[in-house]
Amino acid sequence: MTTVRWLLAQRRLGLSLRAGADGLDRTLDCAVSSELLDAGEWMSGGEVLLTTGMRLTGNDSVWPGYLRHLDEAGVAAVGLGVGFGFDEVPRAMIDTADDLGLPLFEVPLPIPFSAITRAVLDQIAAHRSTQLVTASKAQPRMTRAAASGGSGAVVRELAEAIGQHVVLLDPTLAVVAAAPGTVRASDLDRIREVVARDPETAGAVWMTGDATVTVGRVGSGGRTFGHLGVVGPVAPDDIARMLVGHAISLLAIEHAKPRxxxxxxxxxxxxxxxxxxxxxxxxxxxxxxxxxxxxxxxxxxxxxxxxxxxxxxxxxxxxxxxxxxxxxxxxxxxxxxxxxxxxxxxxxxxxxxxxxxxxxxxxxxxxxxxxxxxxxxxxxxxxxxxxxxxxxxxxxxxxxxxxxxxVLAIDPVRQALTDASAQQLAPLRTHDAEHGTDLQGTLLAFLQANGNWGVAAAAAGVHRHTLRHRIERIEDLLDADLSDARTRAELLLMLLTEAVR
The missing domain is CATH 3.30.70.270 (Reverse transcriptase/Diguanylate cyclase domain)
Incomplete structure (x- = not known):
């Protein structure tokens, strides 16, 4: 990233900071020169503005309005070339720039503005080239991650490549994967709010005081598989957006595998x-x-x-x-x-x-x-x-x-019931094994119906008279009275523990 701090560190240019040290980490995206009094009208933000101030001489009262207008336009820094209209940077200009946190530096007479412009543009180009190389390496890693580790691996590779938090949500907005680590609850709420506004949108950005939330839809055709959210201090740049788009494509392919x-x-x-x-x-x-x-x-x-x-x-x-x-x-x-x-x-x-x-x-x-x-x-x-x-x-x-x-969720209770059923239900199991019957299933249906003959017969798929005959046989085998509520409750608990044996 090309910043004002980087520019001032280029010794061959001989630039000297005079004010606005608080803004040294502002990002530069170009360098321009202008002698216009209302130069701010022609700025779009991110520029380093170079001027000799020739049209601003003789009246210190113009500096506050001039610099404020540039700062409001998003100008990253101002360079004043000395040796023309000014032998040094005016005090009024320094005071205003310090108040604004707008970096103000002095350009020596021998240094042409074109040298500064070329240095900024060359650095931006070098940074972009580095980003492209990084992206060219990150894309294959993300593709391999999709093939070997699925959606979670893609999310991890994307987060590492762009240096921001990434979270994947399913259509119900539940978290599928997040990296690095978990996303703050407040940021997760913002992502969900962005999605809720327009679930079918291809992408949206929400900027807050401490973070920028970017959301992209993961889907194919009219189907939405989920949403990918990116959270960072600034919005993703062009290269990061390219990588996010690549990740979304991989996730869509991962989710829409051939049948x-x-x-x-x-x-x-x-x-x-x-x-x-x-x-x-x-x-x-x-x-x-x-x-x-x-x-x-x-x-x-x-x-x-x-x-x-x-x-x-x-x-x-x-x-x-x-x-x-x-x-x-x-x-x-x-x-x-x-x-x-x-x-x-x-x-x-x-x-x-x-x-x-x-x-x-x-x-x-x-x-x-x-x-x-x-x-x-x-x-x-x-x-x-x-x-x-x-x-x-x-x-x-x-x-x-x-x-x-x-109580069935308590291990000691389940173990005690299992031990009891092994002894008490043994005659029933032996009869079923020797005669090919399912009296134990009949007993369970009867107990689950709480002794209701009609409901139990329907559950067992037999006539009431058949059910009564089977229950009488069960009572004989177990030597138990199934009309007793306590007996029915104990036997039901024993039968329910059969699933853990």
């Missing part, structure tokens, strides 16, 4: 999620894959959806994949029989999962459970707790045991 590639990736993520749930494979490789599902804090959480049968679960999985593909985080959806497991960001709220349940719940019989937010390596535990919550949910409902502070 088959996207589906193959979903299948890969499904297998990775299955391995994490099973716990049969662990290691840094699997963790790196699962990291793609995490929020900026590195947290994930699981949701489990229970359907009536395998076919309904297969349809539900397809709809969940279609819905989640519109978001930036990688899609992790795995079907296990009649259940569908989804790995979500740690900051995904229950309201979001409730919307997903409503979308896939065609006949109102599906239920869902939400696990706690955990580190990526503990995703399996979140899945197990989500499964417990799902089993405790009534048809059409979402259960969040941690959010509701349920």
């Amino acid at each position: 088959q590639v996207a589906r193959d990736l979903v299948d890969l993520h499904s297998d990775a999620l299955a391995l994490a749930v099973d716990g049969s494979v662990a290691g840094p490789g699997l963790s790196r894959i699962l990291d793609r599902a995490a929020d900026p804090a590195g947290k994930v959480r699981a949701a489990v959806f229970a359907f009536t049968d395998d076919d309904a679960a297969a349809r539900g999985r397809r709809r969940l994949v279609d819905e989640l593909e519109h978001r930036w985080p990688a899609v992790f959806v795995h079907r296990d029989g009649a259940e569908v497991i989804v790995a979500l960001r740690g900051d995904d709220a229950g309201a979001f999962v409730a919307r997903l349940l409503k979308m896939v719940n065609d006949n109102g019989s599906a239920a869902a459970g939400l696990g706690p937010d955990v580190e990526v390596g503990e995703l399996g535990e979140s899945v197990r707790q989500a499964a417990v919550a799902c089993r405790s949910a009534a048809a059409g409902q979402l259960a969040d045991l941690h959010g509701s502070r349920s």
Whole structure:
């Protein structure tokens, strides 16, 4: 960046600062000479104005108005050539420039104005060349980052290349990635406000007292995938804007992958999620894959959806994949029989999962459970707790045991119930294994219906008389009275812990 400070440091020019030291870091974008009394009318900002002051001699009262007009026009500095109208810089001129913080320097008689102009233009050209070289190196790095690390890597490379904070938001204005580090809450609010004004705009700039916010839309055709925000002390220059545009293009391509590639990736993520749930494979490789599902804090959480049968679960999985593909985080959806497991960001709220349940719940019989937010390596535990919550949910409902502070979310309680169920429910499990029945499923349906025969029979898919016959058989096997509310409550809690075994 070419500044007044740099210009005064060029010893061959012999320039001497006389006033306005507070403005030495003002940026120069050209050098001009003018002897006009109203030169400020012809300035656009960023100039170093060179003058001999020949038309301003003989009256010190003109200097305040002259310099103020230049300062208001955005002139970066003023150089007064001595040896013509003035032998030295007038005191009135120095005092006014100091008051304004407008750099004022003396140009010796032997130094032509053209030498100063050439020095400024050569430096600007050299700086622009350096920027272009930097950009030419940054673009391939960003492209490689997109290919190997996805959207988060692109954001990090862009932030490093332009030296400003960068944040990527999804269509709901949730943070997908940010660099370097997190963006201040106030700046994030400004970015969201800019987007809210016109979500479809290609770009917008908002300047405040301490920052400049630049926002660009990431999308393809009429579809908006998200927004990229840049926050810095000044607006991005031409080179930075070029790099931002390159990043937006890469992010749009990343999000709009060819359909088959996207589906193959979903299948890969499904297998990775299955391995994490099973716990049969662990290691840094699997963790790196699962990291793609995490929020900026590195947290994930699981949701489990229970359907009536395998076919309904297969349809539900397809709809969940279609819905989640519109978001930036990688899609992790795995079907296990009649259940569908989804790995979500740690900051995904229950309201979001409730919307997903409503979308896939065609006949109102599906239920869902939400696990706690955990580190990526503990995703399996979140899945197990989500499964417990799902089993405790009534048809059409979402259960969040941690959010509701349920006792089933407490590890010692779950362990005690698991130990008790192993002993008390053993006769029932043995009967089912030997006779190919599902009395345990019948018992769960009856208990979840709180002993209501009609509701329980409908949930089990049998006639009331059949249900009564099965319940009588269960009471005999367990030596229990299911008309007793306390007995029903204890058995229900035991059955709900089955998901963590």
